[in-house]
Amino acid sequence: MTIAGRRALSLQWQMLAGFLIGLILGLIVHASAPEAAWVDQVTTYVTGPIGQLFLRLLFMLVIPLLVSALIVGIAEMGEMRTLRRVGIKTLLYTLLVSSIAVVISLAAVNILRPGDGVDPVQARAMLDDAGAGARAILARGGEAPHGMDALIAMVPDNIVKAMANNDILAVMVFALFFGIGLVLVRTEQSRLLLSAMEGLFEVTMRLMGLVIRLAPVAITCFMFNLAAQFGWELLERLSAYVGVVVLALLFQMVVVYSLLLAIFARRSPIAFFAGAQEAIVMAFATASSNATLPTAIRVAEEQLGLPRRIARFVLTIGATANQNGTAMFEGITVLFLAQFFGIELDLAQQLMVMLVCILGGVGTAGVPAGSLPVIALILGMVGVPPEGIALVLGVDRLLDMCRTTLNVTGDLVAAAVISAGEPAEAVSEPPSPPLPTK
Template sequence: MTGDGMDGAEQATERGGISLQYQMLIGFVLGLVGGLIVYASAAGAPWVETITTYVTGPIGQIFLRLLFMLVIPLLFSALVVGIAEMGEIRSLKRVGLRTLGLTVVVSTIAVVVSLVFVNVLRPGDGVDPALAQAMLADAGAGANAILQRTTETPTGVEAVLSIVPSNIVTAMSNNDIIAVMFFALFFGIGIVLTQDRPEVQKLKAGIEGLFEVAMTLIGVVIRLAPLAVFCFMFNLAALFGWDLLIRLSAFVGVVLAALGTQMFVVFPILLIVLAKRSPIQFFRDTQEASVMAFSTASSNATLPTSLRIADQKLHLPPKVARFVLTIGATANQNGTAMFEGVTVLFLAQFFGVELSIVQQVTVMLVCILGGIGTAGVPAGSLPVVALILGMVGVPPAGIGLVLGVDRFLDMCRTVLNVIGDLVLATIVSSGEPDTDAQGAVEASA
């Protein structure tokens, strides 16, 4: 039940007196500066190729492989547990269904907005194809294996049928993320339907244990992120030079524009139309949650503040607010879904991979589902982005481009995640029979 960031304990954890986010920032700066120096002074030198091929490249690949190793059990367990928890509160079944429906609708709007921005502004265009191919070769054996599988990706009716896996083990071994997510959602529904049986409760507890173990292991792996960031940025800067900085600034600008549109255009429209609330008053009431979300980059750490604001500022029914905000912290991650969509299309443009409308719709669907199952750890959306990249034929190692700026964007998208949860709670509360009158009073306040 976290945003796409670290929880309070993880955020406070320090190694050698320096917090993890600053270690990643240091790795980003050192790798970028070192790569730019090499690009300016020894571009194309044999020793540079030796270092990137046998030292920095393999280190980055080990980091990616560790994430790939954990992402399937993590996403499976997160989705199953999330669906199972929705079915545990029987008195709120109606609220749960409405919450789930609104989550899908709002998340779809969020991803569509992000896809429109990245298609219109195209921040990844303009890179020399030869350099992009050099980066593709540098992606390593792991990325190439994923890319080889994507050439066999079904299309048309076969693509629709492939959503339902005939063999879940095969789907997992092929990193077929859509099929795995479908199975996880179906499996979660099965747990809800049989939750009264003791054996099912034991199974659920076991899956929750799998989730905790996977989360813990990804927390351990992410400790390698500063070194991986250095290696990624060194390789990328040595290959692309100053053009890298221009492309990164364009990428950050597009992400912020998409997040801002969702926050200040889509959310106000939803509040006015569905909840009959004043957006200005709503943002005033929730500004404390925004500050907390930005500073902690964690909707888990912000959840107590959100619950208090829902009760004292927004005057939402406590039972509705507790349910929607708690579930929404996992399932309603608009900012995470938007970041994933922009990142995938940005990197596709960067490497000259043109995605068809069908592929972009596929990206949209996976981003919506990926937002539900994204791990609440630093760079938690990284494994999902990497898998989507492999699905659409873009080298997964290209995510190294965005690792260095991920922390700042994490803070921004967590604000959208938290405010989106409060918007969702407000809309759901307005639909409850005993809160309509109260909602009207609040809207006129």
């Protein structure tokens, strides 16, 4: 394992430790001194400000990060074939399957409702304790447009104003169109502009990595506040949330991917998953699509017999754009936290969450807890306190392994489906098994 891999793993363990420390201390306080005055002093002047500082650092970086990531991701789709047949099919396939993934997630969390059961009085007290920042977010959520107005508002009339208001969906629509513009315009100046966006992405990613290093301390503070407020009920809600996430991911992988392989790729799902098992295991172990990419390309060419030009194009783009698992995780998390805090989202708001999750899958940072900024902004959009993300960070390592497995498997399925639609001469046959050797 590389030094970077060891550091990432170490950070994940630190986050888990912070989760457990904050949870245990909060439970002890909840059981022994729930009404003590010193508890309010600690949460108001120590743990609360630390958590707010962490969130503000994330919000400071998230707009330039998502804008640059989405622009670069879309622009790179056209570098090989200028968004010709394979590029357009890859983009359409990614959006379609990501939409299916998020619909499954929203259905699962609405039917099973893992966040229900919290005392509304306690939840409202939690919102009041969150401070002026949370109340401002709630106020913006109440003023957010609905119905047809929300659809029109997706296209910003002033991108600077949209950024200032943290209107993440409008910002993503702008970045999407800007990326398409870079694909259509091929001049020296446009290449310089793309290079500048890549530089912005790299710098912001680096800064985001530094901020994420503060996550263990912030998680400890968040979990102390939550556990001191909700007690043992918190554990019950959290186990239900993990179960719903894993169930939705399994349904997408076993049912949806199998149907795509059988209907569109004309492949046996059992044989496909058997051939892809090396990449699947690597994805689960590393929890990184980028780290699994070399293995996935080799498996696609040698074990699955996919044409090299299509496999490399689809898998390279898919490592950042075809994030089914990430989109599902984000959708379930937002609705779970909305249920937890007793905030009901109507169909229009849930549709908005779905659209942001699909686009967020393209722009999600490849750093530990990379979904955190997207989730935090979506929470603010729908009126849920961003502090609630502390509930999911402690179990994020396990869920990250699961959703990365789905992401990598989805990339291989996409390569198989798109290969099947290409001319016959472009599709290579699976290699013959090697002769046994002593």
